[in-house]
Amino acid sequence: MxxxxxxxxxxxxxxxxxxxxxxxxxxxxxxxxxxxxxxxPNGAARALVGGRQPMLAVFAGNTTRFGYAATIQGIEEAARADGLMVVISVVETDDPAAVKQAVDLALSQPLSGAIVLEYDPPGVATLAAVPSWLPVVAVAAGGRSGSTVAHAYMDDFLGARRATQYLLELGHPTVHHVAIPSAGVESSRLLGWREALEVAGAAVPPVVQAGWDPMSGYDAGIRLLKDEHVTSVLCGNDELAMGLMRAAQDLAIRIPEDVSVIGFDDHPLGQLWSPALTTVRQDFVELGRRSFQLLKQARSGSESVLTSRIVPDLVVRQSSGAVSSSVRTHGAARVSGSLAP
Incomplete structure (x- = not known):
């Protein structure tokens, strides 16, 4: 120049x-x-050289979903207590041009580091695009993040396995699974569900692929619950479980008398649902706080790969129960085709 x-x-x-x-x-x-x-000008590089490091970038594929929003809340609270501002960059696609644009825009700010929510394909692509000179931590599902990157993760493999075991212990011959989208590989929740069935010698039903939102769970429920052999379902998140339970209502199927349902994440509305939702509780706020602490260690020059693991809890409520001794007698009723609030 x-x-x-x-x-x-x-x-x-x-x-x-x-x-x-x-x-x-x-x-x-x-x-x-x-x-x-x-x-x-590269604000991040200037900040590292000049010692001005007042900002932290958080890259997320979505900020409206419960797990994403709660994780960001934990990061923001921890960063604010440490005197750092947080800038959030939403990366909605794994398209290389879009990812590069998002990363370049964030790097124009005086960053002290970055935290990438590696929950989905955009998160995986973003983590790969962040330059190696910038301290970075991945928030991953089931410890999926690469071994060269510090990461905080929820052991949802263990959570799914425990939820599946619980349903089998209640006498259900098998457990069906409505899965959330994966980030290029099978989710840890799906893997934990499958392992529990295989260890128990139970049949492994085909996975029902769904999205993230309640309407996707409703559509999956309409397809799945018409099979009278289905007596228990583990859903990839609570929103799917809520949608599936509404589908059960429209099909005149009782929960938990006819079908037991377990969700994942412990969405705040789950305990207010009818019946209250049994779920795998995940403390996303704490996960966000831990990822920030890992970033602080990474910024201090730690050469070892840092990890922080949180084990989820199974919260038993009214949507799960012992298997009925009789075959379901409540057949499919006419479906309304809409999801009421």
Whole structure:
């Protein structure tokens, strides 16, 4: 840039930082070179060099889903207590151009580090795109993150296995699974469910793939619950479970008398649902706090790969119960086709 502008490197630096006055003529030449070269100052690099590190970037594929929002809450609370501001970058796709744009925009700020929510394909792609010189921590599901990156994770493999074992202990011959979308590999929740069935010698039914939202769970429930051999279902998250339970209502299927349902995450509305939802509780706020503590250690220059694992709890409520001694007698009724509030 100095060569294009016809000035010295220190002059370019003074124009960019504004630390020292530069003549209008030289400043104009530097600005013209900036525009012709498409140069954009890297705020993160300047912050690391100059010691100004007041901001933390959080990359997330979504900020409205319960697990994402609660994790971000934990990060923000911990960062604020430590005197850092948080900037949130939503990366909705794993398209390389979109990911690069999001990362470059965040790097234009004076960052002290980044936390990537690696819950989905956009998160996986973003983690790979963050430069190695920036301290970074991944918040992963089931410890999926690569071994070279510090990561905090919820052991949802163990949570799914325990929930499946619980339903088998209640006398259900097998457990069906309505799965959330994966991040390129089978989710830890799906793997834990399958292992529990295989260890118990129970049949492993086909997985019902769904989205994240209640309507997706409703559609899955309409397809799945018409089979009278289905007596228990483990859902990939609570929203799916709520939608499936509404489908059961529309099909005149009783919960838990005819079908037991377990969700995942412990959404705040789960205990207010009717019947109250049995679920695998995951403390996402604590997960966010732990990821920030890992980032602090990474920023201090720790050479070891850091991890923090949280074990979820099974919260038993009214949506699960012992298997009925008789075959379900409540057949499929006409479906309304809508999900009422």
């Amino acid at each position: 100095a060569r294009v502008a016809g000035v010295s490197v220190p002059t370019v630096s003074r124009v960019l930082t504004g630390a020292t006055r530069v003549s209008p003529e030289r400043s104009a030449r530097v600005q013209a070179a900036i525009e012709s070269l498409g140069f954009r």
